[in-house]
Amino acid sequence: MLGSDKQILGSSLETKTKSEKGRPKINRELGYQLIKAGYSTRYICKVLGCKSRTVRLMKKELKEKGELQPQETTTDLDKIALDFDEECKRAVGISFHDWLKSQVKGYKWIFNFCKLCWEKVWDKPSLVLVKDRDNQLADQLAMKWLEVFGDDVRRLRRRKKIIRYLFRFLGRHDVCDRYLRMTLTREPEEVRELPHITFVDFPVKLDECIRLCEQMLGWEYGLALKLKIVTMMRTGSEGKELLGIRVGEENHSYLIMKHEDEFRFKVTAKRNEVWNITWIPKGLRRELFALYVHKCKGEKLFQIDIAKLRKTFGDVTEKIIGVRLKLHDLRKVGLSWYHVMGLPLEYVDRFNVGWTDFNTAKKFYLQFRQILRKAERQAYKEKIPDWFKEGFEQWLEEGEW
Numbered sequence: 001m002l003g004s005d006k007q008i009l010g011s012s013l014e015t016k017t018k019s020e021k022g023r024p025k026i027n028r029e030l031g032y033q034l035i036k037a038g039y040s041t042r043y044i045c046k047v048l049g050c051k052s053r054t055v056r057l058m059k060k061e062l063k064e065k066g067e068l069q070p071q072e073t074t075t076d077l078d079k080i081a082l083d084f085d086e087e088c089k090r091a092v093g094i095s096f097h098d099w100l101k102s103q104v105k106g107y108k109w110i111f112n113f114c115k116l117c118w119e120k121v122w123d124k125p126s127l128v129l130v131k132d133r134d135n136q137l138a139d140q141l142a143m144k145w146l147e148v149f150g151d152d153v154r155r156l157r158r159r160k161k162i163i164r165y166l167f168r169f170l171g172r173h174d175v176c177d178r179y180l181r182m183t184l185t186r187e188p189e190e191v192r193e194l195p196h197i198t199f200v201d202f203p204v205k206l207d208e209c210i211r212l213c214e215q216m217l218g219w220e221y222g223l224a225l226k227l228k229i230v231t232m233m234r235t236g237s238e239g240k241e242l243l244g245i246r247v248g249e250e251n252h253s254y255l256i257m258k259h260e261d262e263f264r265f266k267v268t269a270k271r272n273e274v275w276n277i278t279w280i281p282k283g284l285r286r287e288l289f290a291l292y293v294h295k296c297k298g299e300k301l302f303q304i305d306i307a308k309l310r311k312t313f314g315d316v317t318e319k320i321i322g323v324r325l326k327l328h329d330l331r332k333v334g335l336s337w338y339h340v341m342g343l344p345l346e347y348v349d350r351f352n353v354g355w356t357d358f359n360t361a362k363k364f365y366l367q368f369r370q371i372l373r374k375a376e377r378q379a380y381k382e383k384i385p386d387w388f389k390e391g392f393e394q395w396l397e398e399g400e401w
Helices: 005-009 028-037 041-048 052-065 079-092 096-103 107-121 127-131 137-149 153-169 173-179 202-217 219-231 282-292 306-320 329-341 358-371 374-383 392-397
Strands: 245-247 253-259 262-268 274-276
Touching: 028 041, 028 052, 041 052, 079 096, 079 107, 079 127, 096 107, 096 153, 107 137, 107 153, 127 137, 137 153, 137 173, 153 173, 202 219, 202 306, 202 374, 219 282, 219 306, 219 329, 253 282, 329 374, 329 392
Parallel strands: 245 253
Antiparallel strands: 253 262, 262 274
16 A cells, blocks of 8 residues: 555554653753854754754853853854855955845855855965965966866856855956856857847837736836836846835935936946936836835835736736746847837947847847848837837937937
């Protein structure tokens, strides 16, 4: 008869023996020593064979006795991690762990990966020497790192992105540029092709999708979609791009408006790239100002449920256009529409939130040019909604960009 013990013998089956009440029988003196040495709660639980609650109680006992200072438990790192962070402090003067925490949400994962590279790939080199630009150690470590990870092309780009944080922390941007560049030419990523964008009726269908999202979710959601297309910014997160825009405050990303015709709009993108938004159509500026005046200073401009927007937008586009679009695809839509409106390719890397990697824009830009025949471009241009193209040609002719 197949099945688990519970299925065969019944739900009343008890295979565990009840333990005696009271404190678990563990080597508390060893536990105290491990806590004082700075080992992590997880590691101590593994050594003593106890639960995290027991470790927390022992820490409390040490604090009551005055044998453990509060600052000793602020960073939950194991011994190797503490050694690595101390080496970082010797090189730069500040904690790499704390610096990462101020830079990125996934700081624990990045710190652990860099620590393991320092320990297992590089055999614990002196980071003081790595920081020294006159020393060749940083170049040697970068080449050794590529030798270890370079064969796995599928994961290389993600790993490069992580290890670059350590070299940036040490002030060695030159090493990142020489060996760890995030370019399509070295680690080509498959560009998501969207031939649906090139159909002449696409602008009308997308505009209908945005109106439906407005009806289903609210006016603010539709405005967010339009702004993404016009500025070509990413969805972002706290402090950055669309979801990071704050009202009237010099945050990473902010919008300051005196009225609909006078504004200052700065966007901080990934890798702390900074863009100044120079073009927004007048109709869209009017909508932005209507939202702006109802927000308090320092408040987020868009207070929207991004998960709900992703799902609704995907469902609507799949039904109307025939393909499930992602929010990130709107960057390509904006680039394509500006191409049809006459924006030269050589300016897309500095226009609104452009592309620092010119090859990315070029590949999609040229793909659009090849698919959409010249005879169809005028018809396509006429179908682009007014909230996107109003006044753009005049603005382009005047050379305001």
